[in-house]
Amino acid sequence: QIWEDILGFENCEFYIKRWPQLVGMQFEDVLISFPDAVPCGIKMASYGGKIILNPDDCYVLQEGDEVIVIAEDDDTYTPSPLPKVKEAVYIDIVRHERNSQKILLCGMRRDIDDMIVVLDAFLAPGSELWMFNDVPEIDRERKLIEGGLDFSRLENITLVHRDGNAVIRRHLESLPLESFDSILILADESVEDSAIQADSRSLATLLLIRDIQV
Incomplete structure (x- = not known):
């Protein structure tokens, strides 16, 4: 066309x-x-x-x-004088310093190492990223390294590891949920066989966290 x-x-x-x-x-x-x-x-x-x-x-x-x-046609256009550019008024913009944040990451995905790199670039220095899932910490760090994450290059965030099941209430209650600025719930690929199961598990985690926070 x-x-x-x-x-x-x-x-x-x-x-x-x-x-x-x-x-x-x-x-x-x-x-x-x-x-x-x-x-x-x-x-x-x-x-x-x-x-x-x-x-x-x-x-x-x-x-x-x-x-x-x-x-549109050969007689519908003609050049005109260049538009005049008005002098701009420059305003000093005060850039507020970003505050450090505390993020909870529930679940484990194969691309979680990429997510950590993005969060490190986005968050302010001194931020904490709490990783909460049922993968043992040793295996968790190994998976991150195998995925290409270089811990020594993280500039703005500190990783905090916590073991637990995100659909068990008492495990969630062991976390300082009220202290987090944001909570990210990931489809846990380590335990699910289907997308429906993963979505159901994520929804259960969300409802439990909301109930605990009330």
Whole structure:
């Protein structure tokens, strides 16, 4: 449909025309000189009429060059003076320092090492990431290392390991749930055989946490 619109005789079409008033202008300025057309290339006079689509912004229009545009008709467009840029008023923006956060991560996924790297880049220094699942801590660290996580490169977060089952209430009650800024519940791939089971387990964890926090 796009090719039909551009190359057909209905709707907008390609037009090539010489505009002496644009000679000496960079193509980036030519782009904003036509309110009713879209410049998309140059037919270069100095190279025997070679057509260049999407030339560099810094290309300077030469004598005899023609501008290729997409427009509704050949008499519906004309270049206008460059818009004037108003002087900007600079405002000093006060950037508030990010506060450290305490995040609880329930569950274990094969890509959890990538999640940790993203969180480390996003969170403020001094943040804590509590990992809560039923994978023994030794096996958990081994899986993270095998997944490519380099503990020595974590700059903003400290990992805190806690063992437990996220669908057992007393295990959840052993955690300081009220102290966390955010709680992330992951589909625990280590214990589930299907997506339905994983979703059911995640929902059970969510309901238990909400009930404990009330």
